[in-house]
Structure formats: C-alpha cells, structure tokens
Amino acid sequence: MPAYDYRCNKCDSVKEHTHLMSENPEIKCTECEEVMERMISANAGGFIFKGGTTAINDREKRQRKKKSEKLRVKQKERYADSPQIQPNIAGVRTDSWRDAQRMAKEAGMNHESYTPYVEKEKEKKIAV
Numbered sequence: 432m433p434a435y436d437y438r439c440n441k442c443d444s445v446k447e448h449t450h451l452m453s454e455n456p457e458i459k460c461t462e463c464e465e466v467m468e469r470m471i472s473a474n475a476g477g478f479i480f481k482g483g484t485t486a487i488n489d490r491e492k493r494q495r496k497k498k499s500e501k502l503r504v505k506q507k508e509r510y511a512d513s514p515q516i517q518p519n520i521a522g523v524r525t526d527s528w529r530d531a532q533r534m535a536k537e538a539g540m541n542h543e544s545y546t547p548y549v550e551k552e553k554e555k556k557i558a559v
C-alpha cells in the first residue's frame with residue numbers, strides 16, 4: 432500500500448498515512464483536528480507528477496543552455512568584430528589612456544576626448 436503525506440493547513444504538521452490509492456480518507460490533524468490535505472509531491476501517485484516535472488525542467492534547462500551558448504558565440508563574434516581599442520594618441524600606442532591624455536594635453540591636442548577612456552581605465556583598475 433502506498434504511503435501518503437498529509438499536511439495540516441492550520442498548523443503545518445505533517446503525518447504519513449498508508450491506504451489504497453483509490454481511497455480518499457478524511458485525515459484529521461492530531462494537533463488541531465483540522466482536515467488534512469494530501470501532499471501530492473510526497474506520495475506514490477505524486478512520483479509520476481514529480482517525474483514529469485523533472486523531465487520538463489531538464490528539457491527547459493537544456494534549451495536554456497543551448498540559448499546561452501548561442502548568445503556566447505554571438506558575443507564572441509561581436510567582440511571579434513570590434514576589438515578593444517588600445518590606449519593610443521593619434522594611432523601611436525601608449526601604456527595607458529592616462530598617458531595618452533597627458534601627452535595630448537602637452538601637445539595642445541583635444542585631451543577631453545580621452546576622458547571617457549581614462550575613466551573606463553580607472554574603473555577597470557578598481558575592478559581588478
């Protein structure tokens with residue numbers, strides 16, 4: 432005979448009862464005499480239900496994984512198309528954007544345009 436878990440809605444106490452699947456007895460809570468509810472997920476009949484849910488979850492997980500893999504490839508491609516801009520001043524590589532800005536300032540060039548890169552560089556350094 433399958434065992435069923437019954438839960439009391441009032442005091443949350445759980446009790447196991449063994450009876451035929453076709454039976455639907457009224458189980459009363461021993462604590463507060465409330466009629467207890469059969470817990471679907473914990474009983475033998477619920478096994479099928481549980482199994483079904485797991486199967487769906489697995490399929491969903493697989494689909495989600497596929498999706499995220501696709502997205503990762505897409506992102507990779509995008510990054511490949513636009514490689515990170517390296518610090519430079521008029522195309523000449525510098526060690527950092529800070530240097531580039533300083534040199535631009537010294538050369539009397541528009542150094543303001545370097546500010547976003549310098550800021551980004553600062554953020555990166557803090558993050559690392």
Ligand SMILES: [Zn+2]
Pocket residue numbers: 439440441442443444460461462463464465
């Ligand atoms: Zn109760």
